[in-house]
Amino acid sequence: MADARLRRPQHLLEGAGSLLGTGDGAAFRELAADLSRGIAAIRLRAARAAAEETKRTSEERYRQLFENMLEGFAYCEMLFEDGRPQDFRYLVVNRLSKR
16 A cells, blocks of 8 residues: 555646646656655654654663662673773673762
């Protein structure tokens, strides 16, 4: 069904060029193609905006979960020297792990 909406109405454009003196409808086909590209660009921008909003919402929910856990939690990075663990550093900690 989506394909039917995206196809250009060639049967309507064939004789339309005579209005502009081209005789083959090329100007109208070009205009229809430009319009199709413009609509596609708008849809792409809308999809990106929706994806960014979904990502923001997900990150906010994760942050709230992390901050409101009933246990202390720390996310650490292990530091290696010559392939052996030597130290670590805290990357993120919630408020309960600070006690």
